[in-house]
Amino acid sequence: xxxxxxxxxxxxxxxxxxxxxxxxxxxxxxxxxxxxxxxxxxxxxxxxxxxxxxxxxxxxxxxxxxxxxxxxxxxxxxxxxxxxxxxxxxxxxxxxxxxxxxxxxxxxxxxxxxxxxxxxxxxxxxxxxxxxxxxxxxxxxxxxxxxxxxxxxxxxxxxxxxxxxxxxxxxxxxxxxxxxxxxxxxxxxxxxxxxxxxxxxxxxxxxxxxxxxxxxxxxxxxxxxxxxxxxxxxxxxxxxxxxxxxxxxxxxxxxxxxxxxxxxxxxxxxxxxxxxxxxxxxxxxxxxxxxxxxxxxxxxxxxxxxxxxxxxxxxxxxxxxxxxxxxxxxxxxxxxxx
Amino acid sequence: xxxxxxxxxxxxxxxxxxxxxxxxxxxxxxxxxxxxxxxxxxxxxxxxxxxxxxxxxxxxxxxxxxxxxxxxxxxxxxxxxxxxxxxxxxxxxxxxxxxxxxxxxxxxxxxxxxxxxxxxxxxxxxxxxxxxxxxxxxxxxxxxxxxxxxxxxxxxxxxxxxxxxxxxxxxxxxxxxxxxxxxxxxxxxxxxxxxxxxxxxxxxxxxxxxxxxxxxxxxxxxxxxxxxxxxxxxxxxxxxxxxxxxxxxxxxxxxxxxxxxxxxxxxxxxxxxxxxxxxxxxxxxxxxxxxxxxxxxxxxxxxxxxxxxxxxxxxxxxxxxxxxxxxxxxxxxxxxxx
DNA sequence: TACTTGGCTGGTAACGATAACATGGACGAA
DNA sequence: TTCGTCCATGTTATCGTTACCAGCCAAGTA
Numbered sequence: 242x243x244x245x246x247x248x249x250x251x252x253x254x255x256x257x258x259x260x261x262x263x264x265x266x267x268x269x270x271x272x273x274x275x276x277x278x279x280x281x282x283x284x285x286x287x288x289x290x291x292x293x294x295x296x297x298x299x300x301x302x303x304x305x306x307x308x309x310x311x312x313x314x315x316x317x318x319x320x321x322x323x324x325x326x327x328x329x330x331x332x333x334x335x336x337x338x339x340x341x342x343x344x345x346x347x348x349x350x351x352x353x354x355x356x357x358x359x360x361x362x363x364x365x366x367x368x369x370x371x372x373x374x375x376x377x378x379x380x381x382x383x384x385x386x387x388x389x390x391x392x393x394x395x396x397x398x399x400x401x402x403x404x405x406x407x408x409x410x411x412x413x414x415x416x417x418x419x420x421x422x423x424x425x426x427x428x429x430x431x432x433x434x435x436x437x438x439x440x441x442x443x444x445x446x447x448x449x450x451x452x453x454x455x456x457x458x459x460x461x462x463x464x465x466x467x468x469x470x471x472x473x474x475x476x477x478x479x480x481x482x483x484x485x486x487x488x489x490x491x492x493x494x495x496x497x498x499x500x501x502x503x504x505x506x507x508x509x510x511x512x513x514x515x516x517x518x519x520x521x522x523x524x525x526x527x528x529x530x531x532x533x534x535x536x537x538x539x540x541x542x543x544x545x546x547x548x549x550x551x552x553x554x555x556x557x558x559x560x561x562x563x564x565x566x567x568x569x570x571x572x573x574x575x576x577x578x579x
Numbered sequence: 580x581x582x583x584x585x586x587x588x589x590x591x592x593x594x595x596x597x598x599x600x601x602x603x604x605x606x607x608x609x610x611x612x613x614x615x616x617x618x619x620x621x622x623x624x625x626x627x628x629x630x631x632x633x634x635x636x637x638x639x640x641x642x643x644x645x646x647x648x649x650x651x652x653x654x655x656x657x658x659x660x661x662x663x664x665x666x667x668x669x670x671x672x673x674x675x676x677x678x679x680x681x682x683x684x685x686x687x688x689x690x691x692x693x694x695x696x697x698x699x700x701x702x703x704x705x706x707x708x709x710x711x712x713x714x715x716x717x718x719x720x721x722x723x724x725x726x727x728x729x730x731x732x733x734x735x736x737x738x739x740x741x742x743x744x745x746x747x748x749x750x751x752x753x754x755x756x757x758x759x760x761x762x763x764x765x766x767x768x769x770x771x772x773x774x775x776x777x778x779x780x781x782x783x784x785x786x787x788x789x790x791x792x793x794x795x796x797x798x799x800x801x802x803x804x805x806x807x808x809x810x811x812x813x814x815x816x817x818x819x820x821x822x823x824x825x826x827x828x829x830x831x832x833x834x835x836x837x838x839x840x841x842x843x844x845x846x847x848x849x850x851x852x853x854x855x856x857x858x859x860x861x862x863x864x865x866x867x868x869x870x871x872x873x874x875x876x877x878x879x880x881x882x883x884x885x886x887x888x889x890x891x892x893x894x895x896x897x898x899x900x901x902x903x904x905x906x907x908x909x910x911x912x913x914x915x916x917x
Numbered sequence: 918t919a920c921t922t923g924g925c926t927g928g929t930a931a932c933g934a935t936a937a938c939a940t941g942g943a944c945g946a947a
Numbered sequence: 948t949t950c951g952t953c954c955a956t957g958t959t960a961t962c963g964t965t966a967c968c969a970g971c972c973a974a975g976t977a
Binding site (some may be wrong): 599602617638639 | 954955956958
Binding site for chain 2 (some may be wrong): 248291293294295296297298300301304306316317319322323325326329338339340341342343356357359360361362380383384385469470471474496499500503506507525526528529530531
């Protein structure tokens, strides 16, 4: 009964509904002016034919894709996932869809990814972090669409920014630790070469220590980012052996911090009595583990939500010049520190 | 010096390089036959003009988007993230890109999402789970592209399947628990109405208990899925109060199981001496927490990897009929159970 | 009545790449 | 030499929708 038919087009729907293709097109748009009856007739015809709207043609002709391109370092990170979720929810109300890619914490990979994403002609592009290869910067600058850098406060932003200072956030934790009496404070992070946010946190740690007149020799690099719980635990082991007088540790993330806590538990070292531990990111585990974890809430969801709002404003032409939204992370004190 | 110029097209590049647009098109494809010199000249001209390849036009004309559409219940779940990552890595070698959406564990939302994704004309679509609304089934069936259901073994698959039996996996844990002497075993999960994989696990639990001649009155529903650590902890509190004679608990996920462990710690209840705990999913935390967590490895990455391979085979025409790849989850025994 | 105004609908020509087919020249075999 | 083959390149038409511009008609206004 059916030959290998091509899928129906708007023309087919138009024919069946007794209208022009142009009217079918309008019937599929929310705001377009079509009479109620006509729209219903068109949608009914479309349904009967099993018509599926073809975005590829729409994208080309209208020069709009309704894509928002997003790059994150890793898809397996609850912080970035929170940001993406809030961003996605925020823009989806306007029919915008996230086109997501991950860079593996590698600026070269970011370059490839950004180029690939820009070919899809997104309405805007959101990148995590403010450090890029020269070619990435050039691509983003010339893309002709809004560019939003997040999770960082770049000194020379490409366009818009929704972020916070990783260094400053860690500084506040150091200030607190010093205020309550810790002196031999260590820092556990990943190899600094790749994860720029992690490097900023470590730099903030060192600078803050210096400002308190303290040296910062206790630096453990636990491997290529992201640092897992396991790597955090291993780093804690190293730390305890190399610097037995350490009285507090700040970890680059809650995950590594939790790993560090468990390593102390396995070694029978009391947290926080013998050693205090701080994390970063306010992951769920930090609130529920025993002892609970002192950490920094960087408001990952807010970053996504405010990025979404920024994008909508820019696309609406409500924003003349590049926006700069600064988030102020919160120090959350819990049982793992005094 | 700059007017509001339109971005350059292939025609512009062709003109500058002294070739035809067709040759430019070929120069941008990997396999196309273009002489080395010509290709280099074209790419140089493109670079000088700041030309960015326009996928939207390519997509329409070639009727290929190189998208693989994927739906997952939540973007904040390490298991699904693992699957997506492996899938993405597996197909990206062939220039295929993931177009990701999440359903919030809601089949209605899945329906909306699937329709939206299909409009983008992906080369294939991967859905998590085997339960769908009738309309979703119809959309997928008629889409004319490979459909792969994952993380489940549907009785009536729409197309291909890469999954495992959630019920069977839990059954094996029950079998083990019973074999080592536990009798008063409880199950902590989410409200069954939405998360079908969670519901399958619970059903598997009840059936297995029955097969051992045991009742299964100890069922705690901890709220809408996904169940967080916190909800797992709360559920554990309820369980201890309502069924004090419980000697073992199986949780719908490692996250809720870890929450349950912490609740026991806060109440001074020894795990596994007073109560054994099992999780699901082999999240990193289960391997590192103290006590470490007995769990089920569902091989999330393998699901993604095998799905990628399946897609490539199907697109190459190497597969005549629907594929059915069955994963066999592994029971991992750790300290939280005897 | 004549003339706006505004809501709805239709016709035509793109959007920018590339599938399909054609062509021209280099090269080797007969 | 002559013909066939293959590689590199060009020409033409098209993918399916929608921007743009009209046109029509009913309702409101002077």
